[in-house]
Amino acid sequence: MKATERKLMTLNPATEEILNEYDIMTKEKINESVGRAREAFSDWKTDIHKRADSLYAFAREFRKNRENLARTSTQEMGKAIKESRSEIDKCAWTIEYYADNGRIFTSDEVVNTDARKSVIIFEPVGVIGSIMPWNFPYWQALRFAAPSLMAGNTIVLKPASATMQCGIEIEKTFINAGIPRGIFQTLIGDSSIAETLIDSDINAVTFTGSVQVGGKVAQRATSQLKKTVLELGGSDPFIVCEDADIEKASTGAVKGRFINCGQSCIASKRFIVTKKIASEFIEEFVTKTEKLKVGDPLSEDTDIGPLVNANSLSNIESLVAKSVRQGAEVMTGGERTNNKGFFYRPTIMKNVSPKMDIATEEVFGPLAPVITVENEKDAMKIANDSKYGLGASIWTQDLEKAEMLSRTIDSGIVSVNNVVVSDPRVPFGGIKNSGFGRELSRYGMLEFVNVKSIRFYDQLIHNHHVE
Numbered sequence: 239m240k241a242t243e244r245k246l247m248t249l250n251p252a253t254e255e256i257l258n259e260y261d262i263m264t265k266e267k268i269n270e271s272v273g274r275a276r277e278a279f280s281d282w283k284t285d286i287h288k289r290a291d292s293l294y295a296f297a298r299e300f301r302k303n304r305e306n307l308a309r310t311s312t313q314e315m316g317k318a319i320k321e322s323r324s325e326i327d328k329c330a331w332t333i334e335y336y337a338d339n340g341r342i343f344t345s346d347e348v349v350n351t352d353a354r355k356s357v358i359i360f361e362p363v364g365v366i367g368s369i370m371p372w373n374f375p376y377w378q379a380l381r382f383a384a385p386s387l388m389a390g391n392t393i394v395l396k397p398a399s400a401t402m403q404c405g406i407e408i409e410k411t412f413i414n415a416g417i418p419r420g421i422f423q424t425l426i427g428d429s430s431i432a433e434t435l436i437d438s439d440i441n442a443v444t445f446t447g448s449v450q451v452g453g454k455v456a457q458r459a460t461s462q463l464k465k466t467v468l469e470l471g472g473s474d475p476f477i478v479c480e481d482a483d484i485e486k487a488s489t490g491a492v493k494g495r496f497i498n499c500g501q502s503c504i505a506s507k508r509f510i511v512t513k514k515i516a517s518e519f520i521e522e523f524v525t526k527t528e529k530l531k532v533g534d535p536l537s538e539d540t541d542i543g544p545l546v547n548a549n550s551l552s553n554i555e556s557l558v559a560k561s562v563r564q565g566a567e568v569m570t571g572g573e574r575t576n577n578k579g580f581f582y583r584p585t586i587m588k589n590v591s592p593k594m595d596i597a598t599e600e601v602f603g604p605l606a607p608v609i610t611v612e613n614e615k616d617a618m619k620i621a622n623d624s625k626y627g628l629g630a631s632i633w634t635q636d637l638e639k640a641e642m643l644s645r646t647i648d649s650g651i652v653s654v655n656n657v658v659v660s661d662p663r664v665p666f667g668g669i670k671n672s673g674f675g676r677e678l679s680r681y682g683m684l685e686f687v688n689v690k691s692i693r694f695y696d697q698l699i700h701n702h703h704v705e
Contacts, residue, residue, distance in 0.1 A: 250316075253579060260402055268427075281418075290341070300326065306407075312535045318542065325376050340389065351693060366394070367435045372397075373503075385677075385683035448470065449671045467685050470668070472507065473597075473601075542581075544582075550602060560595060572587075585604060587608065590608060629668070
């Protein structure tokens, strides 16, 4: 992607060919979109049954256009077509999940107080500005949109520049499903329009992306007293205990690290393995990784597509070279592949120190560092010694041990004997530099509502001495 003179061009990372060129929206156009969302909100918030019907209609339309949506995503950011199709399916399921459960999640709560009647109600906050990344262009936008729309909010989305057409296709789907235009709108532009969106007449901001940009978004939004939810980066530990099932753990390692070419905030990024089983685990991990097919992401049998752009490819190359200089050893991969496009072989490195950049920074690409430790106590210490705290996975056949370790680890999400995945039924989010607030589940829905308390009294109470 590159922008020139208020124009935006998108690039196919597999072929390096230009896909589309877009006119970047002016400030006036952005404010018009927000005004339209404000007008639509007054009616949209009044009828939760109508909102549920609209979400069901969206899900049907989204599924109907599955193949086109999947190809658009694959062409814009390079993920394997089978992964793109799965992303469409997950989005439709999540939309339906909130249509099914939204009324339950936001139903009034009656509580006992000194009043005759006390009730807590949940009201939408208004228009929400959504600034989303490129790596899961449909899922990132819709996992936030589904609960927020069902709660009664309206949304203005700024998608990533690299996946502009995916963002446009989401808005088209809402329109084709018969939902009024102001309910969900997509802005056309690069990062330069984000500040305009934040400064506009919106009520709240949700952002998914890097720590550096997330800090700036939060600072600008909160300075205007606008509610903010941040879903930022991760450096998720993948802890393999002495009693782990190596067959399952190594299979999970391949899935957890190399999904979406390793470009996922909740991908497993630090493989912390106890010394007793390290050699066996690494051997299995390497063997299974070498079976992955790298190539044309539109091909049905491709497992790994290209990285999203040339900068991402250069960053991975530099990290591998630096790690080798620092003493790490490449066990497989470690090089570019294909004549065109931003392809890099899935790479596993051992003899990695916990202090190397490869183990401290969020590595966005097909690169797996293995850190060998003496015991599980050391594994937990290294896992928690991170500025991130998004997800973690623990591999052990002792469920009592798993329970203890899960409660000890510093993260928002833990999976035992499985990789970390998002699920609309459970909350998603992190701690430390991985952000604040939650998406998904009932907790994600309540992030963008006004929790209002109402109490009915029969007579004036005179004995209150504290506010």
